[in-house]
Amino acid sequence: MENVLLPVFYLPPISWFSVFLNPENEVFFEQYESFPKQTFRNRTNIYGANGKLSLIIPIDHTGKREIKDIEISYREDWLKIHWKSIKNVYRGSAYFEYYEDKFEVLYQKKEKYLLDFNLKSIDIIQKILKTEKAYSLSEEYIKNPSEINFREKFSTKAEPEFEMEEYYQIFTDKYGFLKDLSILDLICNKGPESVTYLKNIK
Template sequence: MTRVAIDLHYLPSLEFFTAIDGAEELLLFPQDLYQRQSFLNRTRILLANKVETLSIPIQGRRPRIPMREVKIDYGQKWQAIHLRGIQSAYGKAPFFEYFFPYFQPILERQHSNLWDLNLQLLTICLKLLRRPVKITVLENKETIGEIVDLRGQIVPKGAFYNRSYYQATPYPQLFGLDFEPNLSILDLLFCVGPEAEKVLKQSLKKP
């Protein structure tokens, strides 16, 4: 069994899903520390005239605390902004009406912490990709057996093409003449639907 330790990103990128290709079990560590300038609370979508970063506001000064303790700031109307942005970006996408109802109720719910929100979204993404992956949440930092540890590897700093997981494989997008790679998994799901997993397989970076 391939066991992969990974950070819990918000609506993860295509690079995330190519990195965990072949994993039979994902190991998640809620006691790992929250990292600033990461994908833990941000994702990228394609609008008509630009790539937009959707960020979830975090309460407080973002000290180095365990992921499970990171609280979402609902004083800012981020849910409405994110839902409106997603609908504006993908409302006319071929598979939007089919897939959006899976995400909408999760994004409308007031999760008290970032961990629970991200975990629910990842579970839905894996289901829609039809990946039979077991998710295991480990409360301590020690693991038994051999694992592939990808924590801290997929970060905004540095480009995806300098890492070893994802290569840009164009698929039909709604906007622009040039293909925009490595967006949120939402872009792929809404644009190609059941072909999403096939595109991810084609996007695996060759050794």
């Protein structure tokens, strides 16, 4: 068993879930890091009609920096916008209708803190995947942790290092396969096969 330190993301990328659900990993979620901009902590990527589409959660700039204290801004109705975007994109996928009600729950309540919202998104995905992976929250920030450190492993800008097989996506015929999108994309297109797919990622 290896101890792994993971950042907490919004509907995380497929590669993140492959690390999280690996039975060899005991997972700790980082809650004391200083909030970095332009990461998956407040964004998720889906396959839109024009290619990769980033859904970004706006942050309320209160001066607080630790991820556990970052507050969400509701000056615009992004909950409605994100849910509408997801429905528009995935309603034509093979499995969206089976999971729609579970996904919709995420967009029905205004969570104050980003961390709480992200944890809720991960718990919803676990219910859909029928997994019960336990995790712990970090108790302090450690610059050089003893755990395997994934805090900076998942980049919104660089090509993911993980190897994963192509699967059919809604707009594959138009733009080809887009690698390592949100776990949402995998679930909507692969359904019950998603867990098996995650186990095969290297």
